[in-house]
Amino acid sequence: MRKTMLLSAGLALAALLSACLANRKEGTGTEKGYVSLMQDRFFKRGFNVWGMGLPIYGDEIELYGGDYEKQTSVNFDYDIAQAEKPVWKLQQWATRYPFHDKENTADPFDYRFTVAGDGEYLYENRSKTVAVNTNTSEFRLALKASECYKRPREENQEWPHLLLSQDFGTAAEPTRQMIVSNARSLKVKLDMKMNSFVDHMGESADPALHAAICMLYLFVQYQPEGSNGYKDMIWLGMSLFDNRVAYPEGMSRIDGGKASASGKWIYNIDTRHFLNPENNIYDAEGNIQYDKWVTVDFEILPFIDQALKEAQAGGCMQGATWADLQISGMYIGFELPGTYDIDMSFRNLDIAARPARVSRRARGR
Numbered sequence: 381m382r383k384t385m386l387l388s389a390g391l392a393l394a395a396l397l398s399a400c401l402a403n404r405k406e407g408t409g410t411e412k413g414y415v416s417l418m419q420d421r422f423f424k425r426g427f428n429v430w431g432m433g434l435p436i437y438g439d440e441i442e443l444y445g446g447d448y449e450k451q452t453s454v455n456f457d458y459d460i461a462q463a464e465k466p467v468w469k470l471q472q473w474a475t476r477y478p479f480h481d482k483e484n485t486a487d488p489f490d491y492r493f494t495v496a497g498d499g500e501y502l503y504e505n506r507s508k509t510v511a512v513n514t515n516t517s518e519f520r521l522a523l524k525a526s527e528c529y530k531r532p533r534e535e536n537q538e539w540p541h542l543l544l545s546q547d548f549g550t551a552a553e554p555t556r557q558m559i560v561s562n563a564r565s566l567k568v569k570l571d572m573k574m575n576s577f578v579d580h581m582g583e584s585a586d587p588a589l590h591a592a593i594c595m596l597y598l599f600v601q602y603q604p605e606g607s608n609g610y611k612d613m614i615w616l617g618m619s620l621f622d623n624r625v626a627y628p629e630g631m632s633r634i635d636g637g638k639a640s641a642s643g644k645w646i647y648n649i650d651t652r653h654f655l656n657p658e659n660n661i662y663d664a665e666g667n668i669q670y671d672k673w674v675t676v677d678f679e680i681l682p683f684i685d686q687a688l689k690e691a692q693a694g695g696c697m698q699g700a701t702w703a704d705l706q707i708s709g710m711y712i713g714f715e716l717p718g719t720y721d722i723d724m725s726f727r728n729l730d731i732a733a734r735p736a737r738v739s740r741r742a743r744g745r
Contacts, residue, residue, distance in 0.1 A: 433473025590718030
């Protein structure tokens with residue numbers, strides 16, 4: 381038994397050291413004592429481009445590429461031969477103009493690529509922009525709903541998304557830091573700033589139907605012991621910007637409201653837990669602040685516990701326990717149910733766990 385515990389502790393320590401060395405090699409700046417769940421935080425491998433999702437109107441251009449809800453064969457790789465496949469997914473649901481139309485066959489401006497120099501690269505089309513600096517980790521997202529809607533969005537209609545996402549590992553073989561019960565701390569950190577925001581709706585906006593939001597979500601999966609796949613999941617969200625209010629309240633319910641909704645539990649954390657007058661896109665008077673970097677540094681672990689309790693009370697995640705939970709992935713980006721144009725920059729994005737201490741007994745004492 382003692383040998384088994386020694387071996388287990390040794391493997392855990394080896395995994396932690398390996399992850400720490402990988403972070404140091406990439407120069408990610410992950411906080412001391414923490415292990416990043418993320419890969420390729422500097423976007424050096426580029427992005428795999430996913431399809432258009434369900435369309436807003438069903439026009440031919442919105443259906444470009446056949447299996448438009450799924451992964452495409454197109455990678456945004458900066459026109460550089462990559463030794464490894466991208467870990468980042470670029471998702472462009474209901475944004476009308478297909479990024480993966482690299483020959484511009486559906487529209488004369490579906491795809492444009494620019495090398496800005498010094499590690500900076502830019503991809504853009506009529507409705508969206510993705511720019512990255514592979515030396516500094518800074519990235520920029522811009523989405524123009526004004527290019528996607530013909531008229532104000534109606535109830536249950538799809539809306540534009542521009543998201544960067546990645547999976548942290550596989551359910552069958554999770555990394556140690558993916559397992560929630562292995563952590564005594566789990567932090568979300570990033571810097572962000574608003575570059576521009578344009579309201580095309582004015583007084584016609586219905587706050588129940590129309591919005592511009594920037595979200596960060598973690599995927600909290602229920603992985604039963606011995607299973608090769610997850611049984612259920614929670615969308616654990618942080619609202620980084622909402623045009624309707626400076627401090628959005630929390631939300632806890634089943635994902636619904638449109639055809640592509642997942643039917644899984646959404647738990648959005650009340651923003652007053654991680655935003656304040658010093659680190660909000662809004663100033664104290666409720667005005668958007670432009671070109672000002674602000675920092676989010678937030679302990680998220682206690683909210684996973686609360687999200688699980690509320691999901692189970694709502695009929696989801698039945699049978700799940702703390703030991704069954706994994707953080708399997710994340711996304712960050714925009715959802716625009718209203719006719720708004722938004723442009724934001726981000727840097728130093730990290731999701732990192734501080735491993736639980738190994739007991740003296742497990743260390744062989």
